[in-house]
Amino acid sequence: MSHDSLLNVDQVVKRFGGFTALNGVSLSLKKGEILGLVGPNGSGKTTCINVISGLYSPDGGEVSFHGRSIAHVPMFRRALLGINRTFQIPKPFKALTVRENVEVAGSYVGQRRRVVDDPIDFVGLSAFADGSASSLTSGQQKMLDLARALSTGPELLLVDELAAGLNPQELDTVAKKLTFLASQGVAMIVVEHLLGFVNQLTEHVIVMNEGREIFEGTLSAAAKDPQVVAVYLGQSEVNARDDRH
Amino acid sequence: MRRNKLSNAIILVVLAVLFILAPLLYPNQSVPFQMMAFMTLAQGVNLLYGFTGYLPFGYVGFFGSGAYGVSILVLLLHWSVIPAVIGGGLFAVVVALLLSPLLRLSGAYFSIGSLAASEIVYYVVSNPNMQNITQGPYGVNLAGIYDPNTSYYAMLVILLIFTAVVMYVKNSTFGMSLLAIKEDPVSAAMAGINVVRRRVAIWLASAFAAGLVGAVYGWYVSVFYPSSVFDLTISIFAIVFTLFGGGGTVLGPIVGTIVLYGLYNTIGVSSPQYFQLIYGLLIVVLVMFLPQGLTSLLKRRGINVP
Numbered sequence: 001m002s003h004d005s006l007l008n009v010d011q012v013v014k015r016f017g018g019f020t021a022l023n024g025v026s027l028s029l030k031k032g033e034i035l036g037l038v039g040p041n042g043s044g045k046t047t048c049i050n051v052i053s054g055l056y057s058p059d060g061g062e063v064s065f066h067g068r069s070i071a072h073v074p075m076f077r078r079a080l081l082g083i084n085r086t087f088q089i090p091k092p093f094k095a096l097t098v099r100e101n102v103e104v105a106g107s108y109v110g111q112r113r114r115v116v117d118d119p120i121d122f123v124g125l126s127a128f129a130d131g132s133a134s135s136l137t138s139g140q141q142k143m144l145d146l147a148r149a150l151s152t153g154p155e156l157l158l159v160d161e162l163a164a165g166l167n168p169q170e171l172d173t174v175a176k177k178l179t180f181l182a183s184q185g186v187a188m189i190v191v192e193h194l195l196g197f198v199n200q201l202t203e204h205v206i207v208m209n210e211g212r213e214i215f216e217g218t219l220s221a222a223a224k225d226p227q228v229v230a231v232y233l234g235q236s237e238v239n240a241r242d243d244r245h
Numbered sequence: 246m247r248r249n250k251l252s253n254a255i256i257l258v259v260l261a262v263l264f265i266l267a268p269l270l271y272p273n274q275s276v277p278f279q280m281m282a283f284m285t286l287a288q289g290v291n292l293l294y295g296f297t298g299y300l301p302f303g304y305v306g307f308f309g310s311g312a313y314g315v316s317i318l319v320l321l322l323h324w325s326v327i328p329a330v331i332g333g334g335l336f337a338v339v340v341a342l343l344l345s346p347l348l349r350l351s352g353a354y355f356s357i358g359s360l361a362a363s364e365i366v367y368y369v370v371s372n373p374n375m376q377n378i379t380q381g382p383y384g385v386n387l388a389g390i391y392d393p394n395t396s397y398y399a400m401l402v403i404l405l406i407f408t409a410v411v412m413y414v415k416n417s418t419f420g421m422s423l424l425a426i427k428e429d430p431v432s433a434a435m436a437g438i439n440v441v442r443r444r445v446a447i448w449l450a451s452a453f454a455a456g457l458v459g460a461v462y463g464w465y466v467s468v469f470y471p472s473s474v475f476d477l478t479i480s481i482f483a484i485v486f487t488l489f490g491g492g493g494t495v496l497g498p499i500v501g502t503i504v505l506y507g508l509y510n511t512i513g514v515s516s517p518q519y520f521q522l523i524y525g526l527l528i529v530v531l532v533m534f535l536p537q538g539l540t541s542l543l544k545r546r547g548i549n550v551p
Contacts, residue, residue, distance in 0.1 A: 055431060075434035084435060091432040093425040095493075104421040105436035145432075152437055 013060035021047040023211035036198035039208035045191040049158045084149035085158035090141035094134035106151035115184040119147035175200040252551040253412045286483035287498035289454030295492030296423040302356045306363025307337035307452040309475040311459025316385040330460040337456020371471035384470035396465040491538025
């Protein structure tokens with residue numbers, strides 16, 4: 001555990017009944033660092049984000065932010081401390097306008113320095129600012145999720161499958177935005193299935209399987225790791241078959 | 246925002262003029278009095294249901310607590326009327342605070358839970374062993390403070406205050422945060438909103454409204470029984486008026502009360518059995534086809550409803 005790290009997750013365990021979703025996960029993150037969290041479905045990536053953002057409290061282990069334990073701090077307080085996230089399925093407040101969605105989130109955090117002055121403009125939703133959030137497409141709703149998270153001025157941003165469903169051009173734009181945020185000091189954990197997208201963001205990935213980390217290092221090294229290959233084997237075969245057609 | 250302020254001011258002035266003139270134009274003062282009482286109760290339900298989605302079937306429990314609060318403060322502690330009325334409202338707030346764990350429930354479970362809770366309050370108040378404090382089932386006589394005219398205007402003041410409270414909530418960040426919680430408590434929390442504290446705050450405000458109305462009602466009628474101030478019909482009326490007009494708006498509960506309570510006073514008094522049938526059907530139809538109430542018809546056409 002290093003002293004300059006922003007986030008430390010230490011041996012976190014999370015169980016749901018008899019199912020162990022996280023089985024001793026540890027990771028740490030510095031200011032401005034991007035960590036890619038990859039792995040097959042059900043490997044515990046989103047659970048990990050849910051524990052860090054406070055949706056679940058862990059059954060074991062420790063989560064600390066700026067060196068202070070936050071394992072049992074409620075969600076809203078973590079948001080005020082500077083941790084925020086997007087959701088796999090975007091959750092805009094549909095009764096409010098796009099601008100109100102962002103304002104309501106920004107109104108509780110006081111004078112914390114924001115990385116971007118105008119989150120709506122940053123995510124490219126200015127044209128829709130005064131329209132209802134319910135009229136946005138699902139891709140735009142994801143961007144609204146991001147804008148809402150940014151309006152709280154996070155130091156740690158947890159990005160849960162932001163890229164799913166975006167076209168290649170949009171993917172590229174989003175990757176540039178996230179890279180910009182990192183350059184401004186925002187640390188990020190990016191949960192993603194699209195490895196190409198992760199590759200664009202960071203060299204540093206953790207591969208998870210069945211609630212454990214099976215690999216930590218660069219994405220290219222991961223591709224050569226026998227354990228990672230074994231986990232992805234089924235998928236590689238499918239890809240190989242697809243390639244032949 | 247400025248247009249909102251103007252239309253809000255107009256609504257308040259119209260309400261004030263309407264209910265100041267009503268007793269002069271209408272022979273029976275108790276009809277406009279009860280209309281004000283139900284309108285305030287409907288706004289109280291509106292605060293809770295319209296902004297958080299909690300539908301309190303047991304809302305009458307706060308009304309009864311307010312009425313009995315006044316009786317206890319006046320008869321046992323010999324307070325003068327106005328402080329006793331405010332104290333009656335605070336009685337309801339205390340009851341609401343004790344019942345706040347109900348907010349852990351949601352949807353129909355909350356509605357039924359709050360109904361059961363109001364029955365508990367009713368049975369405690371009407372218990373013959375409570376005779377020294379509440380007179381048990383034998384009713385309360387506040388003849389000493391009977392003053393229909395002053396209490397009429399007290400009700401008007403309370404109506405205006407809570408209409409203004411709804412206006413504030415609707416146009417404030419506080420109201421936005423409640424709507425956010427109603428939509429999705431998880432992302433509301435992630436937006437930095439203290440979900441539990443806000444829910445409790447609006448729950449207490451809503452209870453305070455019912456408590457004050459109950460307190461002034463007790464003062465106005467001056468003789469009442471547990472069965473009359475814990476009558477479930479009071480909850481049903483307040484809820485139906487709100488649903489009919491449309492929750493989450495200032496105008497909805499006002500329109501709902503004027504139309505439906507007006508209807509009640511024309512056909513409900515002469516043939517109450519048909520009226521109850523109509524009400525029952527109305528609840529079903531509203532919930533199924535027009536859950537956002539009459540005002541939503543305007544909203545769908547893009548008209549801004551205050």
